[in-house]
Amino acid sequence: MSLAYRIMYRVGFTPWDTDRVPTELSQLVEGPGALPAGRALDLGCGTGTQAVYLAGLGWRVTAIDALTRPLKRARARADRAGVRVDWILGDVARLWGLGVEPGFTLAFDRGCFHGLDEARRAACAAAMTALAAPGATLLMMAFAPHRIPAAPAGIEESEILGRFGGWQLISARPDTEDEITGPLRNVPRTWYRLVRA
Ligand SMILES: C[S@@+](CC[C@H](N)C(=O)[O-])C[C@H]1O[C@@H](n2cnc3c(N)ncnc32)[C@H](O)[C@@H]1O
Numbered sequence: 001m002s003l004a005y006r007i008m009y010r011v012g013f014t015p016w017d018t019d020r021v022p023t024e025l026s027q028l029v030e031g032p033g034a035l036p037a038g039r040a041l042d043l044g045c046g047t048g049t050q051a052v053y054l055a056g057l058g059w060r061v062t063a064i065d066a067l068t069r070p071l072k073r074a075r076a077r078a079d080r081a082g083v084r085v086d087w088i089l090g091d092v093a094r095l096w097g098l099g100v101e102p103g104f105t106l107a108f109d110r111g112c113f114h115g116l117d118e119a120r121r122a123a124c125a126a127a128m129t130a131l132a133a134p135g136a137t138l139l140m141m142a143f144a145p146h147r148i149p150a151a152p153a154g155i156e157e158s159e160i161l162g163r164f165g166g167w168q169l170i171s172a173r174p175d176t177e178d179e180i181t182g183p184l185r186n187v188p189r190t191w192y193r194l195v196r197a
Helices: 004-009 021-032 049-056 068-081 120-129 157-163
Strands: 039-042 060-065 087-091 104-110 130-143 167-174 189-196
Touching: 004 068, 021 049, 021 104, 021 189, 039 049, 039 120, 049 060, 049 068, 049 104, 060 068, 068 087, 068 167, 120 130, 120 157, 157 167, 157 189
Parallel strands: 039 060, 039 104, 060 087, 104 130
Antiparallel strands: 130 189, 167 189
């Protein structure tokens, strides 16, 4: 999957990269009953829109992506915003090896986990469960499974719940906000919110 992303970033076909902070995230950290700023982990952070937004609200953010090209743009975004983010170039399936410290209170994933293969999903979910603080929130946007080739496979809610067994599902809401272009535009997308038990 990294090869597909590598090509897409290189040719500039990145329909997910809207520069917009999703309402699901802003309501979680700014709305009534907002989470207090703590430690956030952004999985597959891309060009850093969400990581920089959270850092601007006082979160201590670690943001991981497998590719140098989006991370370079993410660093420039943080510089422009005058915020500090710990950017990590690496595979989200290797959180332990990347030196991610235990105790994050928010994990954010918009479009990464649903594209991982089986082994990576297992490793990533296990490490996240082990590294999360009790009561930590996971906010994940994922596509439903589909048959479109060379795209992230998507994931069923039941698989998310199975892989994140130590977490409780708080809500699962359709993502109707972004007008996504490209071959996946008609595939249903869902925001999942879970809390570490
Ligand atoms: C659909 S993009 C979403 C980017 C960003 N979250 C956003 O909302 O704009 C998915 C991102 O996950 C990254 N990614 C895919 N597999 C990864 C892996 N195993 N480890 C780290 N990053 C990965 C890709 O390079 C890409 O930047």
